[in-house]
Amino acid sequence: MRLTILGCYSATPRTLNNTTSQVLEINNHMFLIDCGEGTQVQLRKHKIKFNRIKHIFISHLHGDHFFGLVGLISTFRLLTREADLHIYGPKGIKEAITLQLKLSDSWTNYKLCFHELTSKKSELIFHDDKVEVYTIPLDHRIYTNGYLFKEKEGERKLNIEAAHEANIDVAYYRKLKQGYDVENEDGVLIDNKAVTFPSETPKSYAFCSDTKYKEDIIPLIKNVNVLYHESTFLEKHAHYAEKTKHATAKQAANIARQAEVKTLILGHYSTRYDDLSLFKNEASEVFNNVKLAKDGKVFNF
Amino acid sequence: MRLTILGCYSATPRTLNNTTSQVLEINNHMFLIDCGEGTQVQLRKHKIKFNRIKHIFISHLHGDHFFGLVGLISTFRLLTREADLHIYGPKGIKEAITLQLKLSDSWTNYKLCFHELTSKKSELIFHDDKVEVYTIPLDHRIYTNGYLFKEKEGERKLNIEAAHEANIDVAYYRKLKQGYDVENEDGVLIDNKAVTFPSETPKSYAFCSDTKYKEDIIPLIKNVNVLYHESTFLEKHAHYAEKTKHATAKQAANIARQAEVKTLILGHYSTRYDDLSLFKNEASEVFNNVKLAKDGKVFNF
Numbered sequence A, B: 001m002r003l004t005i006l007g008c009y010s011a012t013p014r015t016l017n018n019t020t021s022q023v024l025e026i027n028n029h030m031f032l033i034d035c036g037e038g039t040q041v042q043l044r045k046h047k048i049k050f051n052r053i054k055h056i057f058i059s060h061l062h063g064d065h066f067f068g069l070v071g072l073i074s075t076f077r078l079l080t081r082e083a084d085l086h087i088y089g090p091k092g093i094k095e096a097i098t099l100q101l102k103l104s105d106s107w108t109n110y111k112l113c114f115h116e117l118t119s120k121k122s123e124l125i126f127h128d129d130k131v132e133v134y135t136i137p138l139d140h141r142i143y144t145n146g147y148l149f150k151e152k153e154g155e156r157k158l159n160i161e162a163a164h165e166a167n168i169d170v171a172y173y174r175k176l177k178q179g180y181d182v183e184n185e186d187g188v189l190i191d192n193k194a195v196t197f198p199s200e201t202p203k204s205y206a207f208c209s210d211t212k213y214k215e216d217i218i219p220l221i222k223n224v225n226v227l228y229h230e231s232t233f234l235e236k237h238a239h240y241a242e243k244t245k246h247a248t249a250k251q252a253a254n255i256a257r258q259a260e261v262k263t264l265i266l267g268h269y270s271t272r273y274d275d276l277s278l279f280k281n282e283a284s285e286v287f288n289n290v291k292l293a294k295d296g297k298v299f300n301f
Helices: A039-045 A069-078 A093-103 A160-165 A170-177 A215-221 A235-244 A249-259 A277-284 B039-045 B069-078 B093-103 B160-165 B170-177 B215-221 B235-244 B249-258 B277-284
Strands: A002-007 A021-026 A029-033 A053-057 A085-090 A112-117 A124-127 A131-137 A145-151 A204-208 A226-230 A263-267 A290-292 A298-300 B002-007 B021-026 B029-033 B053-057 B085-090 B112-117 B124-127 B131-137 B145-151 B204-208 B226-230 B263-267 B290-292 B298-300
Touching: A002 A039, A021 A039, A021 A145, A021 A204, A039 A069, A069 A085, A069 A093, A085 A093, A085 A124, A093 A112, A093 B093, A131 A204, A131 A215, A145 A215, A204 A215, A215 A249, A226 A249, A235 A249, A249 A263, A249 A277, A263 A277, A277 A290, B002 B039, B021 B039, B021 B145, B021 B204, B039 B069, B069 B085, B069 B093, B085 B093, B085 B124, B093 B112, B131 B204, B131 B215, B145 B215, B204 B215, B215 B249, B226 B249, B235 B249, B249 B263, B249 B277, B263 B277, B277 B290
Parallel strands: A029 A053, A053 A085, A085 A112, A204 A226, A226 A263, A263 A290, B029 B053, B053 B085, B085 B112, B204 B226, B226 B263, B263 B290
Antiparallel strands: A002 A021, A002 A298, A021 A029, A124 A131, A131 A145, A145 A204, B002 B021, B002 B298, B021 B029, B124 B131, B131 B145, B145 B204
16 A cells, blocks of 8 residues: 655645645555645646546545645546546535536546535445445534545465465365365365465555544544544644644544554644644654655555 | 736646736736636745735636636635635636535635626726726637726826926816816916826736637727737647637737737647747747746736
8 A cells, every 4th residue: 555645734735735635556546535726736746647546535625625626627638538537525526516517618528426425424435356445424614524445355375385285276276365175186175274375464544634533433443554634733722623623633643542553644734833743742642653744755554 | 017927828737837827916906817726826936915816807717717716715714814805707607616615614704706797798897096907708618708907097297397387376286187277376377288297108918818819809909018818829730729719829929910019928838838939939920029928927017
């Protein structure tokens, strides 16, 4: 899995700070998460291939997470995209986009598939044979979802030498990978574990922005490899967080600790702070593996 | 008058090329013309004071002229703007903006005044005691207007020494500036021209983008000081211009020559061209005072 931060600041884009957008590469998918104004330029800057993006997940319809979407859709059209584009986001997203396409008389020449969300409970919204995506209902000023990206349990790995030595016909290798015991050419039942290795542990990524401190999400994100949790404010401005339904670095760390995640990435910083190390210091008092999002930063995990 | 080019490329914003937006400073006004995605970042970069912008003129609702508007409006809100904001643009602009503000539950705390345009004839859409703004109906794929910004004829300048010598009471100076002949203290009628200088010649700026070659605009922009005319293509791609209802550099120059403008600024370049000097060369064969728009360039006139 690879996460590229295109923007991780709140409120408004600035010369050097971009609003929320990130790209998650997971099992050949390239998922775009949120799309603040200027995201298409950030994608170009970081050499993300536009046509690899087939799924876009929008957390909520505040501008700093959403105002770049219509431009990206239009640019895909100008680049004569043909592949379907799936967009997941709150109800209303379809109307906002299609109205603007209508006014500009610029319908896409590719299929635009909206998946509008309204549920306040976690739902499975995408899956294929390798990946599942669930919503994480958050608590912000307007209807908002985080997203949980999970690899499915993979196939076991064949121990080719052992399988060969056990005299198993290659026709059964597929079954072995699927975890079955099989008979060898002498009619003896071979224990699967004797001729296979365990599958790789599936990885998972939870994106939680924007939200107030919300312990309800803990069961949903339990044990994820990486949690991106918004930390718009430092604890000294907890009253602003309370008022605007955002979280502090300490609150994000508290969620990470209780959910027993492996890594916490902080982001969605208010532009009032010049020194982001304060966020890391504050969160590190509560949780021991804290990283800071930064525009352009790539996390491999 | 001062014109700052924030972006002058067509189609899509890129790492180094911004889509259409410019700021015209004229008689203490700061008019924003078009607002492609990323305009608010360009405004910051070029240190344009946000709160001096009170009027925004949108030519048409294609994304490269319009997708930055909702973000700018939202940023004004976050900066706790109080002054009214007047937006001039095609019918539909109000619905597109207000729908997005509604979905994000982020109504402005300042007054947003939409002036929706539908006429296919030139109209006076703004005036105060010093400036007038007219639409310039253009011919593009969707309803589009250019804008003509004109200083009004100013007051005559008093020749104080001559007025004093002519024995005119100071109470009449105001009348003199307004062009009237007045009686002096001896009851003699004094010819206005003998005691005043002419007013400065009013300046004018015409913004014409996007449009196909359209001679109908010539009477409207006759003799303007500066004409910005789109030149999306070079003449060798005139067939693209024809098809997409854009103009070539040569066509822009033809308009400039016939309208007898003083200066022609070219812009709205297709990103297919690396060498912009080709535009200048082509236009200069027809018209002798051609300048190239460039992101960040400032024209004083």
